[in-house]
Amino acid sequence: MATKHVASWxxxxxxxxxxxxxxxxxxxxxxxxxxxxxxxxxxxxVQIAHKALxxxxxxxxxxxxxxxxxxxxxxxxxxxLNGIASHVHDYDDTHLDTIIHPTGPVASALVAAAEWHARxxxxxxxxxxxxxxxxxxxxLVAGIEVECKLGLAVWPQHYDVGWHITSTTGSIGAxxxxxxxxxxxxxxxxxxxxxAATQVVGLRDMFGSHTKSFHPGRAAQAGLLAALxxxxxxxxxxxxxxxxxxxANVVGATKGDDAIQADLTNxxxxxxxxxxxxxxxxxxxxxxxxxxVIHPVIDGCAQIHQDMQRQGLGPQDVExxxxxxxxxxxxxxxKTAPQDGLQAKFSVYHGGACGLLFGKAxxxxxEDAVVQDPAVIAVRDRIRAETDPSLAADETKxxxxxxxxxxxxxxxxxxxxxxxxxxxxxxxxxxxxxQCQTVLGEHTExxxxxxxxxxxxxxxxxxxSFL
Amino acid sequence: MATKHVASWxxxxxxxxxxxxxxxxxxxxxxxxxxxxxxxxxxxxVQIAHKALxxxxxxxxxxxxxxxxxxxxxxxxxxxLNGIASHVHDYDDTHLDTIIHPTGPVASALVAAAEWHARxxxxxxxxxxxxxxxxxxxxLVAGIEVECKLGLAVWPQHYDVGWHITSTTGSIGAxxxxxxxxxxxxxxxxxxxxxAATQVVGLRDMFGSHTKSFHPGRAAQAGLLAALxxxxxxxxxxxxxxxxxxxANVVGATKGDDAIQADLTNxxxxxxxxxxxxxxxxxxxxxxxxxxVIHPVIDGCAQIHQDMQRQGLGPQDVExxxxxxxxxxxxxxxKTAPQDGLQAKFSVYHGGACGLLFGKAxxxxxEDAVVQDPAVIAVRDRIRAETDPSLAADETKxxxxxxxxxxxxxxxxxxxxxxxxxxxxxxxxxxxxxQCQTVLGEHTExxxxxxxxxxxxxxxxxxxSFL
Numbered sequence: 001m002a003t004k005h006v007a008s009w010x011x012x013x014x015x016x017x018x019x020x021x022x023x024x025x026x027x028x029x030x031x032x033x034x035x036x037x038x039x040x041x042x043x044x045x046v047q048i049a050h051k052a053l054x055x056x057x058x059x060x061x062x063x064x065x066x067x068x069x070x071x072x073x074x075x076x077x078x079x080x081l082n083g084i085a086s087h088v089h090d091y092d093d094t095h096l097d098t099i100i101h102p103t104g105p106v107a108s109a110l111v112a113a114a115e116w117h118a119r120x121x122x123x124x125x126x127x128x129x130x131x132x133x134x135x136x137x138x139x140l141v142a143g144i145e146v147e148c149k150l151g152l153a154v155w156p157q158h159y160d161v162g163w164h165i166t167s168t169t170g171s172i173g174a175x176x177x178x179x180x181x182x183x184x185x186x187x188x189x190x191x192x193x194x195x196a197a198t199q200v201v202g203l204r205d206m207f208g209s210h211t212k213s214f215h216p217g218r219a220a221q222a223g224l225l226a227a228l229x230x231x232x233x234x235x236x237x238x239x240x241x242x243x244x245x246x247x248a249n250v251v252g253a254t255k256g257d258d259a260i261q262a263d264l265t266n267x268x269x270x271x272x273x274x275x276x277x278x279x280x281x282x283x284x285x286x287x288x289x290x291x292x293v294i295h296p297v298i299d300g301c302a303q304i305h306q307d308m309q310r311q312g313l314g315p316q317d318v319e320x321x322x323x324x325x326x327x328x329x330x331x332x333x334x335k336t337a338p339q340d341g342l343q344a345k346f347s348v349y350h351g352g353a354c355g356l357l358f359g360k361a362x363x364x365x366x367e368d369a370v371v372q373d374p375a376v377i378a379v380r381d382r383i384r385a386e387t388d389p390s391l392a393a394d395e396t397k398x399x400x401x402x403x404x405x406x407x408x409x410x411x412x413x414x415x416x417x418x419x420x421x422x423x424x425x426x427x428x429x430x431x432x433x434x435q436c437q438t439v440l441g442e443h444t445e446x447x448x449x450x451x452x453x454x455x456x457x458x459x460x461x462x463x464x465s466f467l
Numbered sequence: 468m469a470t471k472h473v474a475s476w477x478x479x480x481x482x483x484x485x486x487x488x489x490x491x492x493x494x495x496x497x498x499x500x501x502x503x504x505x506x507x508x509x510x511x512x513v514q515i516a517h518k519a520l521x522x523x524x525x526x527x528x529x530x531x532x533x534x535x536x537x538x539x540x541x542x543x544x545x546x547x548l549n550g551i552a553s554h555v556h557d558y559d560d561t562h563l564d565t566i567i568h569p570t571g572p573v574a575s576a577l578v579a580a581a582e583w584h585a586r587x588x589x590x591x592x593x594x595x596x597x598x599x600x601x602x603x604x605x606x607l608v609a610g611i612e613v614e615c616k617l618g619l620a621v622w623p624q625h626y627d628v629g630w631h632i633t634s635t636t637g638s639i640g641a642x643x644x645x646x647x648x649x650x651x652x653x654x655x656x657x658x659x660x661x662x663a664a665t666q667v668v669g670l671r672d673m674f675g676s677h678t679k680s681f682h683p684g685r686a687a688q689a690g691l692l693a694a695l696x697x698x699x700x701x702x703x704x705x706x707x708x709x710x711x712x713x714x715a716n717v718v719g720a721t722k723g724d725d726a727i728q729a730d731l732t733n734x735x736x737x738x739x740x741x742x743x744x745x746x747x748x749x750x751x752x753x754x755x756x757x758x759x760v761i762h763p764v765i766d767g768c769a770q771i772h773q774d775m776q777r778q779g780l781g782p783q784d785v786e787x788x789x790x791x792x793x794x795x796x797x798x799x800x801x802k803t804a805p806q807d808g809l810q811a812k813f814s815v816y817h818g819g820a821c822g823l824l825f826g827k828a829x830x831x832x833x834e835d836a837v838v839q840d841p842a843v844i845a846v847r848d849r850i851r852a853e854t855d856p857s858l859a860a861d862e863t864k865x866x867x868x869x870x871x872x873x874x875x876x877x878x879x880x881x882x883x884x885x886x887x888x889x890x891x892x893x894x895x896x897x898x899x900x901x902q903c904q905t906v907l908g909e910h911t912e913x914x915x916x917x918x919x920x921x922x923x924x925x926x927x928x929x930x931x932s933f934l
Contacts, residue, residue: 045701052699053692055587056525056541074523120522162712164665195678199685200667203704205713211662211703214696218666225520229681232519234512236678237670245629246672252717 002242002261006149007189010142010176015134018141023455025280026137029093029144031451032285032428033103034065034467036092038447039363039435040085041066045210049084049217053077061119062112066439069465075112079174079224083108083217087166088210089363090345091289091435095282096419098151098165099292102283104216105170106143106177109224110136111464113178118461130459131181137455139180141280143223147173148279150241153263154253161252164202167215168251171196172241174223175230184231194236195226197247208342285423287416287431288361290345293328296396296415297348297385301355303410304400308356315357315379317402323352324388324397334385341366353380356400362434394418440467469709469728473616474656477609477643482601485608490922492747493604496560496611498918499752499895500570501532501934503559505914506830506902507552508533512677516551516684520544528586529579533906536932542579543688546641550575550684554633555677556830557812558756558902562749563886565618565632566759568683569750572637573610573644575687577603578931580645580694585928597926598648604922606647608747610690614640615746617708620730621720628719631669634682635718638663639708641690642697651698661703662693664714675809752890754883754898755828757812760795763863763882764815764852768822771867771875775823782824782846784869790819791855791864801852808833820847823867829901861885907934 018026040046041064050064058074065082073081086092086104095102114131150169151158159165175196179189199222202215230236240246242261288298300323308314325348335347344350344366353376354361370376388397394415400408414420416427423431429448436444447466450457457463485493507513508531517531525541532549540548553559553571562569581598617636618625626632642663646656666689669682697703707713709728755765767790775781792815802814811817811833820843821828837843855864861882867875881887883894890898896915903911914933917924924930 048699048701049696052695052701056543058523058525058541074525076523162717194673194676195681198668198670198673198678198682200670201665203665203667203707203713203717205704205707205710205717206661206665209661209702209704211665211701214662214701215665228519229516232515234515234519234678234681235676237672237676240670240672243672246670250629250670250672 003190003193003239004186006146006176006241007186007193010146010180010189011186013138013142013180015138018138019278022141022278022280023137025283026141026144027452027454028285028425028428029103029280029283030107030140030454031432032093033086033107034447034451035432035435036089037065037082037086037108038439038467039091040088041439043085043088045088045213046081046085048210049214050081053080061116063115063464063467065467068440068443069467075116076221076224078115079108079112079220080217082111083220084213087216088213089289089366090291091286091363094284094286094292095148095151095279096284097282098148098155099159100148100151100169101166101216102144102147102170102173102280105167105219105223106140106147106173108217108220109174110139110143110177110181111460113181113224113227115461115464117182118459130461133454133457133460135181136460139177142180143173143177144280144283145278146176149263153248154251157254158252159204162204163200163251164204164206164212164215167202167219168200170216170219171199171201171222171226172247174220175226178224178227179230182227182231184227188230190238191234191236192227192230194240195229195234196223197240198236199226200247200251208346282419284417284419285428285431287423287427288351289363289366290351290361291333292417293326293393294333294348294351295417296394296412297323297325297329297398298351298355298361299415300396300398300410300412301352302359303412304398304408305356305359307408309359313402315375318356318379318382319401319403321352321356321383322399322401323348323383323385324391325385326391326393326395327387327389328393330385330387338371340368341371344371348385349380349383350376352383394420470657470660470706471653473613473643473708474653474660477613477647477656478653480605480609480647482605485605486745489608489745489747490604492750493608493611494919494921495752495892495895496570496747496750497574497607497921498899499560500553500574501914501918502899502902503556504532504549504553504575505906505934506558507555508906510552510555512555512680513548513552515677516681517548520547528583530582530931530934532934535907535910536934542583543691545582546575546579546687546691547684549578550687551680554683555680556756556833557758558753558830561751561753561759562615562618562746563751564749565615565622566626567615567618567636568633569611569614569637569640569747571683572634572641572686572690573607573614575684576641576691577606577610577644577648578927580648580691582928582931584649585926597928600921600924600927602648603927606644609647610640610644611747611750612745613643616730620715621718624721625719626671629671630667630718631671631673631679631682634669634686635667637683637686638666638668638689638693639714641687642693645691645694646697649694649698651694655697657705658701658703659694659697661707662696662701663690664707665703666693667714667718675813749886751884751886752895752898754890754894755818756830756833757818757828758800759884760793760860761800761815761818762884763861763879764790764792764796764865765818765822765828766882767863767865767877767879768819769826770877770879771865772823772826774875776826780869782842785823785846785849786868786870788819788823788850789866789868790815790850790852791858792852793858793860793862794854794856795860797852797854805838807835808838811838815852816847816850817843819850861887
């Protein structure tokens with residue numbers, strides 16, 4: 001029942017059903033994804049995977065991002081590599097109600113499928129056909145909505161057990177998105193959901209290693225594969241999501257079938273006619289490339305950095321920093337002496353030091369050399385964090401005590417990047433440009449402009465060739 | 468701890484450590500796998516997958532079985548398609564303690580890796596190198612042992628929850644087998660286990676659809692991918708099997724960490740120096756292409772068929788058939804009126820009818836036309852099955868009542884294909900020849916001979932070219 005309902009919603013969704021704010025959220029999500037995938041493209045995890053798999057690439061019809069469209073692979077490998085790149089800096093988007101990073105699995109599969117579709121004759125009976133920006137955005141929304149509804153259906157037990165919810169839901173989101181793009185019918189869409197659901201990728205134990213970012217990449221590949229198989233008539237269960245031994249029950253949901261069913265079918269699987277809410281409107285963009293619980297401290301320290309600059313103060317004037325934080329901060333990110341960039345992502349102290357010293361935290365501040373810089377360590381070691389049970393997850397109270405005893409204080413009620421203080425398009429663009437400049441060089445501005453105009457293009461692959 | 472122990476065992480294993488009966492079991496397992504993969508190669512599930520994925524094949528270095536080595540793909544696609552084919556008739560092998568079908572995921576990955584390795588220069592620093600039969604068998608044993616030990620560690624909770632244990636353990640078995648074949652070191656083997664463990668493929672809800680056989684194929688692909696990534700330095704968890712949010716705990720083991728650890732490390736991960744038992748010696752080969760719980764009834768009915776033939780009796784003489792069976796039989800295979808071959812695999816009545824009518828049940832007896840044949844249905848409808856709590860899973864008591872009232876009785880204490888009454892090499896060969904004849908034609912005998920000589924060949928790919 002739930003699966004068929006989801007498939008109906010996906011099949012029926014039209015661009016004209018999407019409210020303008022949903023379209024805008026989809027454009028922003030894709031823009032942010034592209035910046036992360038390009039910015040992450042020269043990370044060693046991506047390069048290792050590329051080197052390992054290059055000997056197996058099929059006919060080149062889909063771009064590996066970060067090479068200005070000049071390096072192509074088959075769509076399955078492109079989806080994997082772009083998916084890894086998009087998540088490798090922990091800088092992507094977050095559906096805050098489920099902590100799913102929704103665009104990675106869906107967009108990585110969808111771009112590859114769209115390019116392949118534009119470059120190749122997919123059937124003996126059809127010609128290669130470009131995918132319009134509107135068709136692309138409709139499929140992207142379909143995938144993200146289904147993915148996040150699935151997340152709501154199994155949250156929080158599923159994550160607590162140890163599943164990386166981004167990829168476990170992402171394969172199914174990717175499958176329905178590609179199904180939508182390729183025009184699969186209702187029965188085929190059900191089968192695609194089944195083949196995707198049976199590939200459950202992502203253990204949380206992998207966090208802190210390259211394999212964390214493998215998860216959204218493999219989810220993208222799994223969803224793409226599912227849609228390609230279903231398109232030719234490969235059969236699966238008719239009730240893969242809701243059956244007794246189907247996805248939701250097996251992957252650890254314990255809230256009961258009725259609640260799962262309600263989550264999955266809320267408002268037609270993601271807004272639309274049923275009047276339910278659109279999950280993509282609850283998506284947020286990370287201002288800093290690290291665990292979201294650190295963001296309030298970085299935000300607060302960066303604001304104090306600006307105050308200090310205005311007052312002609314520098315790091316040498318700081319005696320100590322005291323931060324009151326939400327309880328998850330020390331549980332997840334309490335590393336006091338990180339040794340490299342990867343460890344620093346789990347250190348609220350490194351994040352705070354970057355805010356105070358540089359007024360920002362971008363991937364550059366998570367390079368090993370910065371983490372090991374004595375000037376950064378000197379500030380880091382002056383930061384104390386203490387749990388305050390009265391604080392929300394996106395809240396912090398920071399007191400900087402200057403030498404001499406004067407204090408500077410900042411109460412961040414909602415960190416930048418939260419739903420209340422979203423990363424606006426100006427900051428989203430600055431993030432994109434910062435990530436892409438070293439990779440795309442002079443093409444960066446052009447790529448940015450093309451992406452903002454996604455809704456209007458006739459052929460999505462024409463944009464991807466800049467990326 | 469457990470993962471590192473497993474990796475050490477895999478890295479240290481040498482052909483000279485394998486007792487002769489283990490080598491023979493490995494040769495038999497591979498022989499049986501090859502027959503199933505060739506016999507299954509023209510099934511529609513394989514053909515659909517082949518058609519869907521052919522546009523994405525990479526450089527052709529690995530054989531898709533059933534084409535006499537004449538159709539090549541990249542090793543990842545070959546592993547997927549051969550894995551599907553090997554399981555699609557439910558005719559493969561069974562490790563009875565865990566009901567894992569162990570050879571499918573491991574051999575599907577391994578053959579592809581071996582062929583690729585023989586045909587391609589895998590590194591800039593090495594030349595293409597053939598894989599000897601002995602090296603191949605060593606890797607095969609490594610994979611099967613690890614896979615089955617993992618199964619024991621999570622059985623039965625893992626299966627009860629709804630995981631298809633063949634593929635969930637199979638990806639990890641495939642990963643260590645390929646790691647062994649490619650000579651990965653200890654650290655790389657740990658990483659390969661991690662990347663494989665995070666890809667958990669296979670929901671039981673897919674049983675009865677094409678996706679059931681997708682599972683071992685995708686597990687083969689996942690394990691191969693894991694080894695290829697780890698080989699180039701892609702990192703994962705150091706403790707993917709035993710960590711709190713690692714594989715065993717997340718996929719539903721509830722027996723406690725100590726018991727899991729004991730199962731995983733029993734005798735060095737699979738016999739050898741530690742003195743533990745070899746799981747491959749507990750592998751069995753299916754005499755009939757259907758769920759193993761039906762096998763006693765088919766066996767008993769086939770034996771009565773021979774008695775009847777000796778007495779000049781035929782189906783028209785049968786009034787009724789009463790079978791006492793183990794409780795799982797009716798729970799899993801109680802379908803009284805199957806409509807097609809796939810449904811018939813879940814019908815003890817169809818199986819019994821084939822035994823009684825034809826004295827056998829091979830894939831031919833599971834073609835739709837046979838299932839729908841009025842002569843078969845007439846016998847099927849005269850069969851009654853009733854649970855007898857005193858019977859073991861491989862036991863049945865059958866009474867055939869002839870018209871006129873005389874009865875023929877058969878008490879099968881251990882069905883053929885059980886550990887007590889294994890399928891001997893003669894019957895294994897007959898099964899192979901029957902499966903392969905229509906696919907390989909005149910090459911069948913030559914293929915069979917080559918496979919039996921696997922241990923002695925210098926280049927495994929020379930055998931595969933017959934298949």
